[in-house]
Amino acid sequence: MEKRLKILFSVSLLILAISTVFIFTSMVSGPDESPEEDRIIVAASIMPQKEFIEKIGKEKVHVVIMVPSGADPHTYEIEPRTLQEVSQAPLYFEVGSGLEFELNYMDKIKSVNPDMKVINSSKGLEFIPNPEQGLDDDHGHVHAENEADPHVWTSPRNVKVMVENIYQELIKADPENKDFYQKNKDEYIFELEELDQKIVQEISTKENKKILVYHPAWGYFTRDYGLQQIAIEKEGKEPTPQSMANVIEQAKKNNIKIIFVSPQFSRDNADFIAEELDAEVVLIDPLSPDYLENMLIVLEAFKKS
Secondary structure, eight states: OHHHHHHHHHHHHHHHHHHHHHHHHHHHHOTTOOOGGGSEEEEESSHHHHHHHHHHHGGGEEEEESSOTTOOTTTOOOOHHHHHHHTTOSEEEEOOSOOHHHHHHHHHHHHHOTTOEEEETTTTOOOOBOTTTOOOOTTSOOOTTTTBOSOGGGSHHHHHHHHHHHHHHHHHHOGGGHHHHHHHHHHHHHHHHHHHHHHHHHHTTOSOOEEEESSOOOHHHHHHTTOEEEESSBTTBOOOHHHHHHHHHHHHHTTOOEEEEOTTSOOHHHHHHHHHHTOEEEEOOTTOSOHHHHHHHHHHHHHHO
16 A cells, blocks of 8 residues: 555656646747747847847747847957857848948858848938048938948837838748738837837927937937937047047037946046036947837936936
8 A cells, every 4th residue: 555655656746747847848938939940040230130020020030149238339250159040040131221240241141141131121211421430422422331320220210111121021031921020010110109209209308409428329319309419439439638628628518417328338438528527427228139128218318418
């Protein structure tokens, strides 16, 4: 009898263990998650694009980002492990606005996956001149290859266009799920429109329309919402003592008390200028993976400047 009870007890423990593993596995994978092998592998350059693609594709895509969180796409050097991942991707969504990482590495990325389709996410956008270069042609046209401000994603209005471009390519790659992608895209566009309206309403009451930034990443945001960015960094170089003196003079003239710094850059010069102005240094990230949430943080920061 005692032996029989031990056997029953052991069987019960085994069933419990198997059930626990099954439940845990279900929780990890999620009820609506597609098996890894059924997902479309999609590559892109920077972290904000991850949200754009995943909001449309959800569990039907696996997104590979080339420049990881915390890295600077102006100077980042590609890793062999990431090249291996991108070699499996049928689609690559480049920002397409002259981002330095893409200018430096797209040829190499294409060489590891010659059959991969490269899509310009910025198709249809109107570029502004690159404040780091200040170049233009004789006819007043700006070209994305080396003359445009590459930070197009910092304006939600631009992101709406980028999301539409992403959607169009996903339905070409996976036409059977067009309705799924369209529903997701429409929902995300609605969220972007709500964000746009909120920015318009809250920036319109801001008296001082000038913001002081270390790196000039916010040109499209300031263009679309009636602000003006004053940049400490010029032409991708560390500021000279003379240029810092000029910035300090401008900031005093405009009563600016906040300096915005991206976490990808050193804040030493910003700290020095902040001391001269008795100003505060505030971190805002143009490369956050949580785009909608991050833009609300940016909005609140700009309102206080």
